[in-house]
Each structure stands twice: as C-alpha cells, then as structure tokens.
Amino acid sequence: MLENEANPTISKSTGLPRKRFYRARAHSNPLSDSHFPVPISPCHVDYSLHYPQFFSSSGEVGSIKKVQFADVGCGFGGLLISLSTLFPETLMIGMELRDKVTEYVRERILALRTTNPGQYQNVSVVRTNSMKYIPNYFEKGQLTKMFFLFPDPHFKEKNHRRRVISPHLLDEYAYVLEVGGIIYTITDVEELGDWMKSCLENHPMFEALTEEELEADPAVKLLNTATEEGQKVARNEGQTFQAVYRRIAPSL
Amino acid sequence: MENTQPEGGENNRDLEVAPALISVHPTQDSVAVAVGSDLRVFDLRGNCAVTLVDETGEAFHKDSIRAIRYGANGKLFVSSGDDKLVKVWSTDSWRCNASVCSEKRVSAVAVSNDGLYVCYADKFGVVWVVDLHGLDGNETLVNKKASPLLAHYCSIITSLEFSPDGRFIVTADRDFKIRVTVFPKKPLDGAHEIQSFCLGHTEFVSCLAFLFTVDYPQGFLVSGGGDSTVRLWDINPGTLLDTYEFGSKAGIVDYKGNEVSCSTVTDLCTIPGSNVVAVAVQSLQGILLVSCDLSSQTFGAVKVISNMGDSFIPTSLGCSSSVELLWTITGVSKPHGSNHNSLTCVRVLSGFKKTIPDAALPELTVVDDNEVPGAEKLLEKLQGSVTVEEEVFLAAAEAVKTSMCNLLIKKQYTTEKREFRKRGRNDKKTKH
Numbered sequence: 001m002l003e004n005e006a007n008p009t010i011s012k013s014t015g016l017p018r019k020r021f022y023r024a025r026a027h028s029n030p031l032s033d034s035h036f037p038v039p040i041s042p043c044h045v046d047y048s049l050h051y052p053q054f055f056s057s058s059g060e061v062g063s064i065k066k067v068q069f070a071d072v073g074c075g076f077g078g079l080l081i082s083l084s085t086l087f088p089e090t091l092m093i094g095m096e097l098r099d100k101v102t103e104y105v106r107e108r109i110l111a112l113r114t115t116n117p118g119q120y121q122n123v124s125v126v127r128t129n130s131m132k133y134i135p136n137y138f139e140k141g142q143l144t145k146m147f148f149l150f151p152d153p154h155f156k157e158k159n160h161r162r163r164v165i166s167p168h169l170l171d172e173y174a175y176v177l178e179v180g181g182i183i184y185t186i187t188d189v190e191e192l193g194d195w196m197k198s199c200l201e202n203h204p205m206f207e208a209l210t211e212e213e214l215e216a217d218p219a220v221k222l223l224n225t226a227t228e229e230g231q232k233v234a235r236n237e238g239q240t241f242q243a244v245y246r247r248i249a250p251s252l
Numbered sequence: 253m254e255n256t257q258p259e260g261g262e263n264n265r266d267l268e269v270a271p272a273l274i275s276v277h278p279t280q281d282s283v284a285v286a287v288g289s290d291l292r293v294f295d296l297r298g299n300c301a302v303t304l305v306d307e308t309g310e311a312f313h314k315d316s317i318r319a320i321r322y323g324a325n326g327k328l329f330v331s332s333g334d335d336k337l338v339k340v341w342s343t344d345s346w347r348c349n350a351s352v353c354s355e356k357r358v359s360a361v362a363v364s365n366d367g368l369y370v371c372y373a374d375k376f377g378v379v380w381v382v383d384l385h386g387l388d389g390n391e392t393l394v395n396k397k398a399s400p401l402l403a404h405y406c407s408i409i410t411s412l413e414f415s416p417d418g419r420f421i422v423t424a425d426r427d428f429k430i431r432v433t434v435f436p437k438k439p440l441d442g443a444h445e446i447q448s449f450c451l452g453h454t455e456f457v458s459c460l461a462f463l464f465t466v467d468y469p470q471g472f473l474v475s476g477g478g479d480s481t482v483r484l485w486d487i488n489p490g491t492l493l494d495t496y497e498f499g500s501k502a503g504i505v506d507y508k509g510n511e512v513s514c515s516t517v518t519d520l521c522t523i524p525g526s527n528v529v530a531v532a533v534q535s536l537q538g539i540l541l542v543s544c545d546l547s548s549q550t551f552g553a554v555k556v557i558s559n560m561g562d563s564f565i566p567t568s569l570g571c572s573s574s575v576e577l578l579w580t581i582t583g584v585s586k587p588h589g590s591n592h593n594s595l596t597c598v599r600v601l602s603g604f605k606k607t608i609p610d611a612a613l614p615e616l617t618v619v620d621d622n623e624v625p626g627a628e629k630l631l632e633k634l635q636g637s638v639t640v641e642e643e644v645f646l647a648a649a650e651a652v653k654t655s656m657c658n659l660l661i662k663k664q665y666t667t668e669k670r671e672f673r674k675r676g677r678n679d680k681k682t683k684h
Contacts, residue, residue: 031406033662035670040428041451131405132427135449161406167442168403175446205444250445
C-alpha cells in the first residue's frame with residue numbers, strides 16, 4: 001500500500017526503515033490459526049535465502065552452517081543487531097509473530113547490510129508462531145542460545161497458557177537446545193519474572209547460571225540495553241527481572 | 253477481544269457427530285463398540301452380551317464417546333469422550349473401577365504397556381496421566397486425579413500411542429505434528445524429554461499405529477493423515493522412511509463413482525505379527541491393505557478390499573493379537589435433530605495368515621453374519637439390531653467426514669475477507 005512512491009519508509013539520512021511506517025499492535029494472539037506458510041520440517045527451510053553470503057561461499061554440503069541463536073519474539077530486532085557484531089560467525093534468527101514488525105526487521109537487516117558491507121550477514125528474521133512451530137525450524141539440539149526478552153506478560157490467569165515461557169513449552173525449548181545451551185529471559189513485570197524463574201527452576205532439564213557465569217557472559221549485558229523495550233524501561237528507570245538458565249542432561 | 257467467531261465458519265455443535273468405534277480384546281475375549289454415548293460390549297468367551305456396571309458418581313457416558321481402548325494385557329478397558337469423563341473398566345467384571353474428570357473434552361486415550369498408567373489427551377493439546385497403582389478390581393476409585401504429562405501447544409491431539417517397548421509415548425496433532433516423548437519412570441512429574449518430532453504430513457495427522465514383528469521388536473510407526481497419505485517412520489531419530497500416497501494411485505472411487513483425489517485416513521490397524529497395515533479411508537468403500545517391507549523400510553504392495561458390501565465405509569478398525577480376524581465398523585452417533593437412531597454395522601474379515609510373503613497380500617473375505625464369533629447375538633448387541641438398512645450409511649459417512657473436517661481443518665479465508673475483518677485495527681489504518 002505504502003511502499004509505492006519514492007519509498008518514504010526508508011529514512012534518507014540513515015538508510016534504515018522508519019518505524020512509524022511499521023505500526024503494529026503491541027500483542028498478537030498466539031492461539032489463533034496461522035495463515036502464513038510454515039516449513040514442513042527443518043530441512044525444508046531454505047537458509048540460503050536468509051544468509052546468502054554464508055551459503056554462497058561454502059558450496060560443499062558438509063560445511064553447511066546451522067542457525068545457533070534464536071531470538072523468540074524479536075520485536076524490532078535490537079538484540080539481533082547487537083548480537084550480530086558480537087558473534088559475527090554465528091548464524092542467528094529472530095522469530096516474530098506480527099507481520100509488520102517482521103517486515104520492519106527484514107528491511108532493517110537489508111539496509112544495514114547495504115550500509116555496512118560484509119556485516120550483518122549472519123542475522124535474519126522469520127514470521128512465525130514460535131510457540132507452535134519451533135520444531136519445524138530447528139533440529140534436536142541445534143541451538144546454543146535462545147532469547148526471550150520482554151515477552152507479553154498475559155496477566156490474567158486464564159491467559160497464562162499464552163505465555164511464551166511455560167512448563168510444557170520448556171520441553172520443546174529443551175529439545176531444540178543443545179546440552180549446555182543457554183536460555184535468556186528478561187522482563188520488567190515482576191509477576192512474569194517470578195513466573196519465568198519458577199518455570200525454569202522447576203524444570204528438570206534446566207539449571208541456573210552462577211553469578212560468575214552471568215558476569216562473564218557477554219550476551220547477558222545486552223539483555224537490558226540492546227532491545228527497544230529494554231531501552232524504554234531504562235529510560236523510565238524501571239526495574240527488570242532476568243532469569244538465565246542452562247540446558248542440562250536430565251538425571252535419570 | 254478479537255471476534256473469534258468468523259462468518260461462514262459455523263461452529264455448530266448440531267453438526268458434530270462422532271464416528272462409531274470398535275476395539276477388540278488382545279486375546280479376543282470380548283469386543284467393544286462405542287456409538288454416541290452408548291458403550292456395547294460382547295463377551296466372546298461366555299458368548300453373551302455384557303451388562304456394564306457403573307457405580308461411580310456419574311454413571312455411564314453422557315455424551316459421544318471419542319476413544320476406547322483395551323490395555324495391552326487385556327485386564328483394563330478405557331473409554332472417554334465429549335462428556336469429559338475417563339472411565340476405567342475391569343474386563344473381568346465389567347465394572348467401572350475409576351472415573352476421572354477431565355477439564356476438557358477428551359480426544360484420545362492410551363494405557364501404558366504395564367497397565368499401570370492411563371493417559372488421555374484433551375482438546376487443548378494436554379496429555380494427562382492417571383496412576384492406577386492400587387486398582388485391583390474391587391474398590392471403586394472415584395476421586396482419582398490426573399496430572400499433566402506433556403502438551404502440544406493448544407492443538408487438538410488426535411492420537412495417542414505407546415511404543416511397543418513402552419519407552420515412548422507418541423502423540424499426533426492437527427498441526428501436522430507427531431511428537432515422540434520418553435515415557436518417564438515417574439510419569440506424574442511430567443514427561444519432559446522429547447526424543448523426536450516426526451514431521452512430514454502436510455495436513456492434520458489423524459491416526460497412529462505401530463507395526464512390529466519378532467524380527468523388529470522396536471517396530472515402526474505408521475501414521476495416516478488428512479493429506480491422503482500413510483507414512484512410515486523410525487521414531488528414534490524421527491525420520492520419514494516412506495510415504496504412500498493413495499487416491500488416484502489406488503484407484504479409489506467414491507460411492508458416486510468419481511475418483512477421489514484427496515481423502516482422509518480415518519483409522520489404521522496393524523495386523524499383529526505381520527507386516528500389513530489395514531487402512532480405513534473416508535469415501536472408500538472397503539479397506540486398503542498396505543504391506544511393508546521391514547528390511548528395506550518401505551511400503552510394498554497395496555490392495556483394496558472392496559468386497560465388504562456396497563456403501564460400507566468403515567469408521568474404525570480393530571484386531572486382536574491372537575486371532576486372525578479384522579473387525580470393522582461403520583456408523584455414527586445420532587446427530588442432533590436427525591430422525592435416525594445411532595447407526596452401526598459390524599463386519600468381520602478373515603483370511604490373514606501368520607506369515608505373509610512380502611509381495612502377496614492376503615485375499616480377505618467377509619465372514620458371514622452367522623459365522624461371526626457370537627453370531628446373531630453379537631450383532632444384535634453391537635449393532636443394536638441384526639439387520640441394518642444400507643442406504644443410511646452413506647449419509648452417516650458424509651456426516652462423519654463433515655464433522656471431522658470442521659474439527660481438524662483450519663478454516664481458510666480469502667485475503668480480502670481477512671483484511672476486511674482487520675479494518676478497525678489501529679495498525680491497519682493507512683494514516684494516523
């Protein structure tokens with residue numbers, strides 16, 4: 001509808017897409033039937049479309065890189081952009097349910113790739129419902145990090161099953177994470193923070209990182225600062241609650 | 253709140269009918285049929301109809317039964333459905349030993365191979381487990397509580413199956429997924445370890461069954477779905493071994509003589525100890541036999557058994573592990589507002605041999621009504637009457653098909669229609 005003219009959605013000064021043209025609702029219902037294409041299985045996802053530079057140079061089948069980081073509910077993609085330069089050799093993907101937001105992130109990545117040649121080749125975004133389709137994108141033990149930053153709090157008790165961190169969904173996250181992989185969660189809602197922490201604490205396949213490990217992890221520092229939501233909280237001098245857990249092999 | 257009731261997508265409970273189900277005792281001691289809320293059991297040992305005894309608070313089922321199953325050792329029988337009650341019966345006394353209240357309507361049940369746990373799946377995608385320790389047949393446990401075992405994210409679970417070795421519990425859902433989960437030592441704490449996902453179906457998965465023989469005790473998983481395929485899986489890594497796409501290939505024609513291009517598998521039944529799967533397909537009169545070459549892990553010969561009588565479209569299949577008979581049933585619960593009573597017809601097929609050469613599928617014959625085990629007495633009990641008029645079954649099959657599609661297929665709307673419904677949303681307004 002909008003993109004037909006001299007493309008006003010791209011800012012002239014920075015070359016980046018302008019957010020005002022990608023207005024979206026704050027939340028989306030994860031329970032509704034999806035009308036976007038879903039890959040049948042992980043091997044049906046054509047990652048060469050997402051990471052053209054990584055896939056054009058390495059032609060051999062054996063050396064195909066796999067996505068290792070997933071930002072679930074990536075929003076406007078702030079975290080991905082920061083992670084991209086921090087881990088330039090790791091493929092990472094954002095998953096977002098809202099179509100306009102996904103479109104924004106896609107444009108943003110493409111713009112960054114143009115303005116910074118050689119950089120941001122390792123990030124991409126897909127529009128999907130990660131609560132339903134995580135196993136359609138990743139194989140068992142494929143991921144090393146999963147991020148859940150400022151998810152929708154869903155205060156009402158009847159809507160708790162819409163929360164992206166829940167005891168049953170953690171089983172699926174444990175499936176796609178390799179042993180030793182790390183799950184990062186943060187929120188500015190205390191109630192949700194407690195919920196996410198207790199879900200992870202009570203799950204037999206996750207254990208908390210120690211203080212020292214948290215200190216040493218460069219990704220932890222980004223939780224508060226990298227995302228748009230995090231910056232908003234910081235501006236308002238709000239409190240945040242994080243829970244960072246490692247995937248462990250279950251004891252029998 | 254979004255308006256979740258889309259125009260055109262009628263969610264009318266009046267149209268919902270339940271297919272008739274059949275289940276056979278592992279050693280063919282008895283046969284059970286469920287049609288609507290009615291549970292009918294015939295004792296083949298004693299050659300008599302069984303009178304069920306239910307002294308739990310809420311006796312018998314009040315709404316359509318959606319799932320029935322015998323435990324692997326034959327001591328238990330479980331029934332459940334739309335009335336949210338899971339009833340565990342003793343197959344000796346046919347007393348209801350436990351009645352568990354589910355929060356949601358139940359879509360599938362299974363009994364662990366040791367007979368100590370009953371699992372059931374509800375329509376919100378949660379599988380629950382009930383501990384049956386201490387259930388020895390005499391006292392009735394009314395207040396048994398179920399604990400959540402695992403969940404598919406808000407997707408109707410269509411089938412629930414334990415692997416032959418009892419290590420895994422396999423669940424299939426309407427979102428094209430089959431999940432293989434390790435069945436834990438302490439199931440009441442939940443099953444958290446996912447072994448694999450079997451992904452490949454392009455429509456809802458409707459049924460699951462394990463094919464296993466002496467040479468392949470682990471067995472292979474067979475699944476059927478709304479994409480008119482039967483698929484063969486190795487559940488350990490979750491690999492798709494082979495796909496059999498029926499329809500035009502098998503030359504299936506519907507009752508009007510038109511070729512059926514796409515149809516749903518309604519039930520699967522593996523013939524114990526053999527490499528043959530019996531498949532019931534919507535709109536197919538008769539059944540489909542598919543053989544499996546277990547050494548090369550592929551499907552082999554296929555045969556349509558169509559001599560079961562005109563307009564006999566089975567809704568459910570059953571087989572014992574000892575006797576070489578395949579039990580089939582067609583019928584529906586009484587649809588609301590219909591003047592027919594609930595309709596059922598049972599047919600039994602014989603001709604299976606213990607060892608079937610890979611290439612040749614057996615020639616099955618319908619057992620004459622008088623030679624069916626239990627003969628007229630059995631038919632009278634299970635069908636409700638000895639003779640059934642045939643023409644009503646086509647209507648019944650149609651009703652089952654519509655009901656299943658409404659339940660499991662995502663409603664499709666044109667883009668314009670969807671955009672129209674979003675017209676009031678702030679993010680859809682062109683200028684702010």
